[in-house]
Amino acid sequence: QKEVEQNSGPLSVPEGAIASLNCTYSDRVSQSFFWYRQYSGKSPELIMSIYSNGDKEDGRFTAQLNKASQYVSLLIRDSQPSDSATYLCAVNILAYGGSQGNLIFGKGTKLSVKP
Amino acid sequence: DTEVTQTPKHLVMGMTNKKSLKCEQHMGHRAMYWYKQKAKKPPELMFVYSYEKLSINESVPSRFSPECPNSSLLNLHLHALQPEDSALYLCASSQDPRTVSGYTFGSGTRLTVV
Numbered sequence: 239q240k241e242v243e244q245n246s247g248p249l250s251v252p253e254g255a256i257a258s259l260n261c262t263y264s265d266r267v268s269q270s271f272f273w274y275r276q277y278s279g280k281s282p283e284l285i286m287s288i289y290s291n292g293d294k295e296d297g298r299f300t301a302q303l304n305k306a307s308q309y310v311s312l313l314i315r316d317s318q319p320s321d322s323a324t325y326l327c328a329v330n331i332l333a334y335g336g337s338q339g340n341l342i343f344g345k346g347t348k349l350s351v352k353p
Numbered sequence: 354d355t356e357v358t359q360t361p362k363h364l365v366m367g368m369t370n371k372k373s374l375k376c377e378q379h380m381g382h383r384a385m386y387w388y389k390q391k392a393k394k395p396p397e398l399m400f401v402y403s404y405e406k407l408s409i410n411e412s413v414p415s416r417f418s419p420e421c422p423n424s425s426l427l428n429l430h431l432h433a434l435q436p437e438d439s440a441l442y443l444c445a446s447s448q449d450p451r452t453v454s455g456y457t458f459g460s461g462t463r464l465t466v467v
Contacts, residue, residue, distance in 0.1 A: 269453075270452065270453050270454075270455065272455045274458075279441075279463075280460070280461075281441075281458040281459060281460050281461045282396065282443075282458050284455050284456070284457070284458075287454065287455050289453075326396075328455070330451075330452050330453065332451065333409075334408070336451070337451065338401065338403060338409065338450050338451070339450065339451045339452030340386065340398055340401055340409060340452060341398075341452060341456060342398075343396050344395060345395050346395055
């Protein structure tokens with residue numbers, strides 16, 4: 239059973255601080271990793287994808303990947319109240335000899351940014 | 354067009370009703386997905402269509418019946434549902450079946466079974 243683990247939180251940070259979200263996964267051959275943001279009652283929105291070890295930055299967001307440790311993280315700098323949402327880590331799992339993929343989601347971390 | 358469109362946005366149905374959820378994308382994506390999401394839970398995969406053929410069925414009860422009439426459309430037919438089937442139903446698409454670049458999600462259909 240392929241698993242994706244996240245701390246469910248809630249994670250509370252003050253406005254302007256750095257929020258750090260973590261995720262571990264069990265499938266050693268996974269190559270594609272994603273962070274989705276989901277506001278309450280809305281659908282998930284892709285905010286970051288990462289495929290190689292190291293850091294990937296996009297605006298206030300930085301994704302970090304360590305395949306040896308099977309660990310993905312998301313840093314949000316200068317956190318804003320509008321960042322308050324649930325953040326879902328997703329890992330692409332390939333089946334049928336690698337011809338078919340689907341995303342397995344972690345349970346999500348609820349982030350609350352206090353003004 | 355970079356969107357996945359789902360209709361209706363909200364649906365209330367009785368346990369004896371038959372209804373359908375619709376999903377449409379015009380991005381040329383070749384894989385489409387149905388997910389079910391209960392409150393405070395992650396999305397759970399139901400069905401995967403690759404090149405308009407059903408490739409994954411995650412042991413979903415037969416009261417849920419998917420259909421892919423063409424490469425842009427995906428339907429989910431509902432019949433004799435139970436109150437515990439009330440959830441947010443999400444459609445997603447990806448550029449290719451290997452899902453290398455992730456999904457684009459629709460806005461979802463909030464289903465209530467009474």
